[in-house]
Amino acid sequence: MVLPVWWRKRIPxxxxxxxxxxxxxxxxxxxRNACPYCGSRNxxxxxxxxxxxxxxxxxxxxxxxxxxxxxPLPIGLVRLENGVxxxxxxxxxxxxxxxxxxxxxxxxxxxxxxxxxxxxxYGVKFRPALGRK
Amino acid sequence: xxxxxxxxxxxxxxxxxxxxRDLAFEAASKAxxxxxxxxxxxxIVASSLTYLQASQFDLAAYIARELGVHxxxxxxxxxxxxxxxxxxxxxxxxxxxxxxxxxxxxxxDKLTEYISNKTYKMIQAIYDTESDAVYNVGHxxxxxxxxxxxxxxxxxxxxxxxxxxVMMHAHGKENPYAMLRFTVTPDKVxxxxxxxxxxxxxxAYPLGDGAAxxxxxxxxxxxxxxARLSEVYSSIGFQSIxxxxxxxxxxxxxxxxxxxxxxxxxxxxxxxxxxxxxxGILLLEELGFAPRGKAAEMVAEGAFxxxxxxxxxxxxxxxxxxxxxxxxxxxxxxxxxxxQLAGTFPGIKxxxxxxGIAVGVNAHGSSARLAFLEAL
Amino acid sequence: MANSENxxxxxxxxxxxGAYIPMYRLPTREIARVWGWxxxxxxxxxxxxxxxxxxxxxSTTMGYEAAxxxxxxxxxxxxxxxxxxFGSESKVYAxxxxxxxxxxxxxxxxxxxxxxxxxxxxxxxxxxxxxxGLVSSGMVRYALxxxxxxxxxxxxxxxxxxxxxxxxxxxxGPRSESAAIVEDTYTYVTDTPDFWRRAEKPYPRxxxxxxxxxxxxxxIIGAVKGLFERTGxxxxxxxxxxxxxxxxxxxxxxxxxxxxxxxxxxxxxVTPYIGNTYNASALLGLARVLDQxxxxxxxxxxxxxxxxxxxxxxxxxxDLVEERQxxxxxxxxxxxxxxxxxxxxxxxxxxxxxxxxxx
Numbered sequence: 001m002v003l004p005v006w007w008r009k010r011i012p013x014x015x016x017x018x019x020x021x022x023x024x025x026x027x028x029x030x031x032r033n034a035c036p037y038c039g040s041r042n043x044x045x046x047x048x049x050x051x052x053x054x055x056x057x058x059x060x061x062x063x064x065x066x067x068x069x070x071x072p073l074p075i076g077l078v079r080l081e082n083g084v085x086x087x088x089x090x091x092x093x094x095x096x097x098x099x100x101x102x103x104x105x106x107x108x109x110x111x112x113x114x115x116x117x118x119x120x121x122y123g124v125k126f127r128p129a130l131g132r133k
Numbered sequence: 134x135x136x137x138x139x140x141x142x143x144x145x146x147x148x149x150x151x152x153x154r155d156l157a158f159e160a161a162s163k164a165x166x167x168x169x170x171x172x173x174x175x176x177i178v179a180s181s182l183t184y185l186q187a188s189q190f191d192l193a194a195y196i197a198r199e200l201g202v203h204x205x206x207x208x209x210x211x212x213x214x215x216x217x218x219x220x221x222x223x224x225x226x227x228x229x230x231x232x233x234x235x236x237x238x239x240x241x242d243k244l245t246e247y248i249s250n251k252t253y254k255m256i257q258a259i260y261d262t263e264s265d266a267v268y269n270v271g272h273x274x275x276x277x278x279x280x281x282x283x284x285x286x287x288x289x290x291x292x293x294x295x296x297x298x299v300m301m302h303a304h305g306k307e308n309p310y311a312m313l314r315f316t317v318t319p320d321k322v323x324x325x326x327x328x329x330x331x332x333x334x335x336x337a338y339p340l341g342d343g344a345a346x347x348x349x350x351x352x353x354x355x356x357x358x359x360a361r362l363s364e365v366y367s368s369i370g371f372q373s374i375x376x377x378x379x380x381x382x383x384x385x386x387x388x389x390x391x392x393x394x395x396x397x398x399x400x401x402x403x404x405x406x407x408x409x410x411x412x413g414i415l416l417l418e419e420l421g422f423a424p425r426g427k428a429a430e431m432v433a434e435g436a437f438x439x440x441x442x443x444x445x446x447x448x449x450x451x452x453x454x455x456x457x458x459x460x461x462x463x464x465x466x467x468x469x470x471x472x473q474l475a476g477t478f479p480g481i482k483x484x485x486x487x488x489g490i491a492v493g494v495n496a497h498g499s500s501a502r503l504a505f506l507e508a509l
Numbered sequence: 510m511a512n513s514e515n516x517x518x519x520x521x522x523x524x525x526x527g528a529y530i531p532m533y534r535l536p537t538r539e540i541a542r543v544w545g546w547x548x549x550x551x552x553x554x555x556x557x558x559x560x561x562x563x564x565x566x567x568s569t570t571m572g573y574e575a576a577x578x579x580x581x582x583x584x585x586x587x588x589x590x591x592x593x594x595f596g597s598e599s600k601v602y603a604x605x606x607x608x609x610x611x612x613x614x615x616x617x618x619x620x621x622x623x624x625x626x627x628x629x630x631x632x633x634x635x636x637x638x639x640x641x642g643l644v645s646s647g648m649v650r651y652a653l654x655x656x657x658x659x660x661x662x663x664x665x666x667x668x669x670x671x672x673x674x675x676x677x678x679x680x681x682g683p684r685s686e687s688a689a690i691v692e693d694t695y696t697y698v699t700d701t702p703d704f705w706r707r708a709e710k711p712y713p714r715x716x717x718x719x720x721x722x723x724x725x726x727x728x729i730i731g732a733v734k735g736l737f738e739r740t741g742x743x744x745x746x747x748x749x750x751x752x753x754x755x756x757x758x759x760x761x762x763x764x765x766x767x768x769x770x771x772x773x774x775x776x777x778x779v780t781p782y783i784g785n786t787y788n789a790s791a792l793l794g795l796a797r798v799l800d801q802x803x804x805x806x807x808x809x810x811x812x813x814x815x816x817x818x819x820x821x822x823x824x825x826x827x828d829l830v831e832e833r834q835x836x837x838x839x840x841x842x843x844x845x846x847x848x849x850x851x852x853x854x855x856x857x858x859x860x861x862x863x864x865x866x867x868x
Contacts, residue, residue: 009263014614028376030264036376055380056285058277060269060329064254067269068864069564069857075270075329077278077380085375087265087275091565092532094848100285108573108614109565111268116866120601122569122610123267130838130846 002114006121013123016050016106018084019043027084050106051129052080059095078104078126092127103129135228135236136358137506138348139164140468145312145343145456147245153183156344157196157241164237164346165202168356173348174233176200176207179220179240180460184211185255186246196239204237213259213495214408216240217345217463218502221491222365224349234351240464243342244457252340256459259496261372273337273409275374275497277329280411282381284331287426291331295322296433297410298335298453303438305450308480310465312341312456336410336453343458345465360474360489362467364505366392370498385501386419386494393490393503397422400444401486402473404466406493407451416492417446438481445483448473466491467504474508517694521644522687523824524585524651525680525833527578528796529571530783530843533561537670539852544665551670555757559673559784561850562659564858568597569607571676572657573614575789578837579653580615582688583680587616590680591649593623594636596788598706598713599659600625611655622649629704630753631814632656633677633788638820640681641691651682656788663712664861671756673784677792688830689799689808692823693740697731704815720815721759728819729753729763729811736809736821744768747823748806751777751794753813755785769809776801782844797840802826 011017012030019031023040029048034041057076067073074090090098091109104126112121141163143156151159157178176197183192193207212219217240224236244252253272260266260275268274283289299319305311317335325333349362370385371377377384397420405420407413417428422443423436431437437446449455449469452462470489472478483489491504536558537551562571572595580587593615595608608623617623626632626639633656640652657676662668684690703724706713716724729752737743744750750769752760757780764774777794786793791812798808803826810822856862 010613013267015616032263032372036371056278056282058274058281058329058332059327060271060274060277061326062249062253062271062273062328064250064257064269064271066250069860070269073269073271075268075274075278077282077375085377085380087268087270087278087373087375089268089270089565092563100281107570109570110567111565120567120569122614125565131842 003119006119014108016048016124017045018048020046027082029084029086048084049081052078052104054100054102054104055079056100057090057098074098076104076126089125090127091125105129135225135349135351135362136354137360137362137467137471138350138354138356138358139168140359140471141166141346142310142465142468143344144310145341145458148243148342149245151342153180153187153241153243154196154199156342157239158199160241160344160346161200161237161239164348165200168348170202170235172203172205173235173237174205175224175227175236176204177220177224177236177238178207178209179216179238179464180209180242181211181213181216182242182244182255182459186243211460212500214406214459215463215493215495215500215502216460217466218365218491218493218504219463221362221463221467221504222367222502225362225365228349228351231351234354236349237346238349238464239344239346240461241344242458242460244340244459245342249340264373271329273329273332276409276411277332279374279381279415279497280331280409283411283414286381289426289429291323292319293429293433294410294414295319296429297407297413298322300432300438301407301447301451301453304448304481305454308450308455311450311454312339313450313454332409338408338452338457341456341458343456343461343465345461345468347464347467347471358509359477360471361507361509362504363507364393366503367500369500372499374497381415383415383419383494383498383501385498386416386492389501389503390420393505395421397444400488400490402445402448402470402483402489404447404449404469404491407447407453408457412494413451420492448478448481448483463491463493466493470506474506519641519645519691519693520684521641521681522684522690523679523799524682524686524688525579525581525583526796526799527575527582527678527837528793528840528843529574529578529676530560531562531566531571531674532846532848533563533850533858534558534847535561535850535852535855540669543852550667553758554670555781556671556784557781559671560675560786561855561858562674566659567601568599568657568659568676569601569610571674572607572655572678573611575657575676575678576611576615576653576655579678579680581837582833583682585651585680585682590615590617590651590653591621592640592643592652593617593621594626594639594652594654596626596628596632596634596636596654596656597658598627598629598632598787599661615653617653628818629815630787630790631812631818631820633792634812634820637679637681638694638696641694644681644683651680654679654681656792658787658789660785660787661706661712668713668715671780671785673786675783675786675789675793677789677796686829687827688833689824689826692825693736694820694822695732695735695739696818696820697728697735698818699728701817703817724815724817725753725755725759725813726763726766728817729813730767732819732821733767733809733811736823740823742823746807747773747809749777749798749802749808750774751791751798751808751810753791753811754778754780754794755790757781779840779844793840799830800834800839800841802830804828804830
């Protein structure tokens with residue numbers, strides 16, 4: 001039963017918002033209690049750009065847990081248009097076509113489920129960007 | 134400082150018939166074998182998975198009680214893969230502050246208690262469970278991202294990087310406590326089963342169980358000792374590689390290397406945390422043993438093996454071949470370096486080493502520790 | 510009279526529209542290969558491929574993307590959305606609304622209504638109609654209506670050829686802000702069990718031929734004729750005719766019977782390429798038409814849902830349509846994004862294989 005654990009941090013996952021530090025001006029995702037750079041608690045939530053570049057990726061074969069459905073599972077390090085980086089699963093990927101430098105965009109997908117009878121966890125993944133903006 | 138008085142190691146293996154408590158007892162007994170002791174001030178247990186697997190609270194007390202020696206206090210230290218050296222950090226400071234005269238540091242963890250995909254899910258928690266590890270990154274995912282980034286940035290190919298596991302296996306073959314005692318070729322490494330591309334099975338530590346114990350004593354304790362534990366430096370790093378300005382820098386390691394005034398020329402022997410090939414390579418560069426982008430090349434040239442131009446690195450076989458029972462690993466490292474400095478290491482021996490280091494990190498460097506040891 | 514004798518005054522229209530189609534495509538010939546159908550069986554349906562939801566997709570995620578695209582086109586602040594309707598027959602929870610998930614994801618919460626509707630393939634349209642009423646009465650400023658399905662069909666049943674996945678969404682708002690205003694709408698409903706799914710059963714059943722004349726044709730023709738009678742409109746007045754599209758043939762047949770030439774139907778006919786997306790079926794056709802429509806054009810939209818019922822809408826495109834068309838991916842962008850898979854992979858994605866219980 002993972003009810004509050006998944007629920008309490010849903011907004012940044014659903015709406016892809018990060019935190020802007022009013023002290024040092026840096027942005028991070030997901031929003032934390034204090035700025036990871038300067039330690040300030042003076043943070044403001046801001047929507048993040050949904051497009052970015054794939055800086056690195058990996059195809060995970062030893063998928064953890066009961067997750068054979070998602071194997072092979074691509075993950076990536078994405079640098080968003082505003083310079084903020086995110087580690088996330090990738091989706092809608094043809095593994096042979098993956099390469100560093102492609103444009104990717106944020107989408108919402110199922111990222112987990114609490115067994116067959118528990119709740120479903122939704123969050124951001126990245127896919128190769130569609131043609132238009 | 135504190136003396137490393139004695140050590141006890143269990144061979145890392147699929148020790149199905151031994152519980153965490155059994156393994157800890159075995160290692161601790163070996164460390165206490167030739168030492169006449171009535172009292173230990175503290176038993177510090179370093180473990181990361183045992184609480185989850187054995188569902189045991191106050192683990193250290195239960196382990197301590199079975200030793201047959203009067204123990205005043207016992208507690209466990211958890212710092213992920215860095216638990217062992219974290220335990221050493223605490224032990225050293227308790228001894229230095231005269232809160233203790235004798236501390237038994239025992240590291241123990243089992244990675245074969247559950248089937249592999251369940252184990253990988255547990256181990257995934259070495260990464261930030263509020264960001265990267267919300268996803269199914271597995272135990273290797275984030276490091277695989279770094280490996281590809283590294284290969285791209287420095288133009289180092291897959292084949293060159295394979296020389297690290299080759300060296301690890303060559304070293305492990307000679308170490309009776311190593312889990313894997315067979316050599317591999319670069320070709321075998323490159324073509325091994327992919328775990329998280331580009332990391333293959335032969336780039337990654339094997340799943341094994343183990344325990345290691347080190348008896349640390351204060352300056353006032355007479356008798357024979359193996360080596361001197363002079364200092365343990367530590368630093369805390371970013372929660373995710375995504376937060377770094379340069380994802381490839383393990384800033385916590387750089388920090389402690391600077392604090393320690395580390396001069397690679399001075400270091401004779403080192404045990405470093407090579408959870409994956411890329412971790413070992415990045416650590417070599419972060420510690421200043423190799424220029425950025427050149428570590429793999431230097432490994433291939435034999436710089437870090439016996440007779441090489443650099444320190445003897447991971448004579449134990451490293452996490453790759455000796456094995457990586459998570460919480461215990463740091464204690465293995467400590468014991469191995471101490472034995473090298475005392476001339477008693479049962480595998481490949483360094484030539485009259487004077488100074489040695491054990492460097493551990495958790496995951497991509499959420500924390501890092503460097504233990505600095507000297508010969509007596 | 511349930512439907513009033515006079516033309517309705519609807520002070521609302523479509524302010525933004527959006528679509529979503531997954532990238533995977535299963536060729537219908539693969540289904541025939543595995544289950545031993547002769548090619549005549551699926552060729553008669555005029556469907557070459559069907560869109561398949563990937564392993565991390567469901568009606569919620571597809572509905573969200575369509576809604577997000579509609580939001581982009583509308584340009585409104587999501588906090589102003591006062592109602593979210595989620596029409597589906599493949600909701601991820603039998604109890605727990607998907608509408609609240611999407612409302613939260615879009616940013617409409619907490620000051621909003623949210624409900625999941627069911628009417629086989631027509632719940633999305635019911636949501637659209639309810640939205641028009643809520644906005645027109647002034648009870649809410651904007652409403653979001655979504656039709657989304659990861660359509661079910663029993664493996665080996667002829668329905669399997671066409672049951673596919675997709676979503677469409679519409680933000681309904683004041684007439685003055687609409688890219689297409691709604692002139693009038695007429696609904697025709699009876700208790701006709703042509704296709705159903707019993708509670709707790711994974712696959713629906715249907716009456717084969719019974720789904721045709723007594724269901725699809727009777728209700729669509731009933732609704733459209735009702736609309737014509739009340740408004741005085743005729744087929745010649747329309748530039749597009751979009752019907753519920755369970756296969757690539759029925760819409761052309763009903764169009765012919767109603768007096769619409771094929772050319773008016775084809776722009777809104779997507780089933781031949783991606784199959785029948787159930788609640789997104791006619792609505793994806795509407796999205797595609799809006800993607801290319803010109804100001805002043807008139808659109809007939811007639812969704813149908815088994816059980817059974819049909820709505821007929823008459824929409825007129827406004828000057829605002831052109832500036833919004835490029836603000837989000839178009840139906841054709843999703844159609845172009847296609848990756849062919851085989852039956853085995855489809856079976857994995859659709860969780861047809863029997864596995865040990867997870868978790």
